[in-house]
Amino acid sequence: MDGTYVDETARPAGPGRRAVLGSAAAAGLAVGLAGCSVPRTGRGRGAGPAAPLGAAPRRPLLLQILAHPDDDLYFMNPDTQHTLDSGVPLVSVYVTGGEANGDNRVVSDTGPHVYDKAAYSSARHQGLRQAYATLLGMDRYTPWEKSVAELRGGHRAEVNRLQHRGRSVELVFLNTAMHTPLGGRMGLPSLWEDRHLQLPVVIAEGSPLTRAKAYTYDSMVDVLEGLLADYEPTLVQTLDPDPDIQHSSPVNRSHDSEQPGYSDHADHTAAASFAWAALIRHAERGNAFLATAYRAYYNRHWPKNLPPRVLAEKAAHLVPYGGSKDWQCGNPGGCGDYNVGGNRPLTNWKGWVRSTHYRHPGARLLASGDGAQAYGVLGLRAVRWSRNADDGWGEPEDLGGSPLAPVLGGATLADGRQLLFALRFSSLQGRAGANTREIVALEQGAPGGKFGAWKGLGNPERGDDRGRRIGPPTAVAAPDGRVHLFVRNAERGISSRVREAGGSWGPWRDLGGESVQEGLSAVVDGRGRVHVFAAGADTVHHWTQSAPGRPLAPVPSRLPLAVDAVAPVALGDGVQLLYRSSADPKKARQDPGSPASARLTSVHADGSAAKPVSLDGYGPVGAAGGYVLGTDEQGQVQLAGAGRVLKRPWGTVPVGPPTLYVREGHPLALGLGVGAAPWSWRP
Numbered sequence: 001m002d003g004t005y006v007d008e009t010a011r012p013a014g015p016g017r018r019a020v021l022g023s024a025a026a027a028g029l030a031v032g033l034a035g036c037s038v039p040r041t042g043r044g045r046g047a048g049p050a051a052p053l054g055a056a057p058r059r060p061l062l063l064q065i066l067a068h069p070d071d072d073l074y075f076m077n078p079d080t081q082h083t084l085d086s087g088v089p090l091v092s093v094y095v096t097g098g099e100a101n102g103d104n105r106v107v108s109d110t111g112p113h114v115y116d117k118a119a120y121s122s123a124r125h126q127g128l129r130q131a132y133a134t135l136l137g138m139d140r141y142t143p144w145e146k147s148v149a150e151l152r153g154g155h156r157a158e159v160n161r162l163q164h165r166g167r168s169v170e171l172v173f174l175n176t177a178m179h180t181p182l183g184g185r186m187g188l189p190s191l192w193e194d195r196h197l198q199l200p201v202v203i204a205e206g207s208p209l210t211r212a213k214a215y216t217y218d219s220m221v222d223v224l225e226g227l228l229a230d231y232e233p234t235l236v237q238t239l240d241p242d243p244d245i246q247h248s249s250p251v252n253r254s255h256d257s258e259q260p261g262y263s264d265h266a267d268h269t270a271a272a273s274f275a276w277a278a279l280i281r282h283a284e285r286g287n288a289f290l291a292t293a294y295r296a297y298y299n300r301h302w303p304k305n306l307p308p309r310v311l312a313e314k315a316a317h318l319v320p321y322g323g324s325k326d327w328q329c330g331n332p333g334g335c336g337d338y339n340v341g342g343n344r345p346l347t348n349w350k351g352w353v354r355s356t357h358y359r360h361p362g363a364r365l366l367a368s369g370d371g372a373q374a375y376g377v378l379g380l381r382a383v384r385w386s387r388n389a390d391d392g393w394g395e396p397e398d399l400g401g402s403p404l405a406p407v408l409g410g411a412t413l414a415d416g417r418q419l420l421f422a423l424r425f426s427s428l429q430g431r432a433g434a435n436t437r438e439i440v441a442l443e444q445g446a447p448g449g450k451f452g453a454w455k456g457l458g459n460p461e462r463g464d465d466r467g468r469r470i471g472p473p474t475a476v477a478a479p480d481g482r483v484h485l486f487v488r489n490a491e492r493g494i495s496s497r498v499r500e501a502g503g504s505w506g507p508w509r510d511l512g513g514e515s516v517q518e519g520l521s522a523v524v525d526g527r528g529r530v531h532v533f534a535a536g537a538d539t540v541h542h543w544t545q546s547a548p549g550r551p552l553a554p555v556p557s558r559l560p561l562a563v564d565a566v567a568p569v570a571l572g573d574g575v576q577l578l579y580r581s582s583a584d585p586k587k588a589r590q591d592p593g594s595p596a597s598a599r600l601t602s603v604h605a606d607g608s609a610a611k612p613v614s615l616d617g618y619g620p621v622g623a624a625g626g627y628v629l630g631t632d633e634q635g636q637v638q639l640a641g642a643g644r645v646l647k648r649p650w651g652t653v654p655v656g657p658p659t660l661y662v663r664e665g666h667p668l669a670l671g672l673g674v675g676a677a678p679w680s681w682r683p
Contacts, residue, residue, distance in 0.1 A: 122333025
């Protein structure tokens with residue numbers, strides 16, 4: 001989506017930091033992964049590519065990289081709110097000025113048009129200050145500290161900072177122009193593609209920033225990597241670097257604000273691509289952090305996954321951002337992004353605010369078959385943690401594979417050995433360079449022992465552009481010794497490869513399907529048949545085998561609509577499914593704005609009702625051993641089982657859905673926290 005204290009002097013963009021953020025003066029360059037040059041400055045925890053993984057910073061910090069002011073409010077909440085509420089400091093970096101054509105108005109306003117880009121950018125900045133002051137529990141007109149930060153390469157940015165009762169928010173405005181100086185092309189997408197372009201900076205009205213240097217492709221990546229190096233975040237949130245293919249007419253595309261051929265705003269994709277290029281450099285230095293990419297305009301095309309109370313709170317935070325031209329905020333450029341004020345985010349037919357979707361959904365930790373180890377992605381590489389007797393976790397063991405998407409797939413072989421699968425950013429280059437993804441696998445040599453080398457399993461799609469659209473892998477081991485691997489493909493169906501019992505891999509096979517969301521689930525029933533489920537636009541799609549060892553094929557589905565991934569549970573020779581549906585599934589098929597239900601749907605694979613489970617909340621759940629694990633409407637982890645619901649006391653804020661492990665009837669919940677370390681909860 002597209003009365004204040006002012007300090008005119010430059011200052012570090014954060015407490016105790018140097019005025020020059022991650023200066024790369026006189027730095028030599030080394031070519032690293034993804035075609036990104038790695039400054040040998042020693043600023044990170046290593047001096048070049050493939051540095052050993054260091055310890056996570058001691059203090060959790062969330063850093064968001066956005067294209068426009070309000071992208072975080074629309075697409076990352078309620079996650080951002082829950083993290084901020086827990087006391088974790090927040091830094092938000094806004095790459096563009098959000099000035100558009102400079103006309104800050106409600107669409108229904110019939111008055112004269114006023115085109116003032118400096119004022120509109122300033123008004124959006126003020127809207128963010130109003131929104132985050134409210135999120136901190138303060139008056140929306142609370143004055144912020146404003147200053148100018150010196151960034152790498154001689155660049156400068158306005159920084160706003162506010163603290164309240166131990167919580168803090170910093171807003172960093174890079175403020176690149178949304179259009180190029182000549183020809184009016186979109187600025188940030190052009191910068192990603194054009195090695196010669198110099199994209200100017202918009203100076204917002206009333207800003208302490210009075211001069212700024214234009215950006216090139218290289219300097220944008222360098223500045224973002226410098227911010228990562230200085231703030232040392234434990235969690236980084238970005239937009240979607242690889243949005244879905246979405247064909248529509250030029251008229252519909254313009255109306256939906258989507259780029260040609262894809263389901264998102266071109267600025268979102270470019271900002272995410274620059275962010276991930278910077279993250280790859282940051283990871284090459286050995287920095288330990290978590291990363292999460294969020295879908296954006298994708299939300300319009302799928303059933304909405306937030307229940308009414310969660311949605312109401314999320315939408316309420318856009319009210320102070322939108323503001324009103326009648327407000328008296330004291331900002332000379334205006335008091336918000338007026339088209340977003342009031343209830344307009346809820347009445348907007350596109351429904352962007354009604355969902356929060358991850359680009360790479362799934363639990364952030366995988367438990368080994370015996371529960372003694374857990375696997376996840378840290379610093380864009382796979383790691384293994386070992387659990388001790390008191391459910392604590394040791395230091396991560398680096399398993400490599402970088403740069404990986406945030407979620408791993410896994411399967412445990414009959415002999416206890418672990419297989420890991422990941423989606424790798426094998427190349428991420430702008431300026432018409434290679435932009436490729438691949439599925440990779442890692443196999444353990446002996447149960448509980450060391451792993452071999454990563455093996456590339458290719459991509460079910462042909463061509464770099466289609467190959468970017470695949471999803472993270474899901475895998476399941478069958479009783480016949482085969483391992484079935486599944487990914488969502490560019491056509492929004494699913495593709496599969498099968499590992500034979502002897503270790504050889506068959507070819508990629510297209511299993512068909514259409515209108516399938518990310519977030520595949522697989523299970524083996526009591527007869528040894530593999531089942532795969534995926535939430536779709538109208539129902540839950542289902543594939544299975546007619547008999548063990550046979551190829552998988554689609555099964556006609558009469559299942560209720562699902563708004564997130566489903567949790568399958570084997571019941572004898574059948575399967576029970578647990579997931580959240582629309583509050584009115586029949587209405588949702590005609591009205592994509594229909595909210596999700598807070599209640600769980602419990603059905604058999606044939607669509608008949610199964611034993612109900614009471615666990616109101618939002619988001620996907622996990623199920624095993626008679627227990628169901630999820631989050632309530634405040635994001636708190638909760639477990640249903642033995643006829644009651646238990647809630648985890650507030651502590652480490654979980655990142656993504658938690659993992660459920662049950663052994664000998666005893667449940668253990670685990671996951672990764674904002675501090676980039678595992679947490680455990682034994683109810």
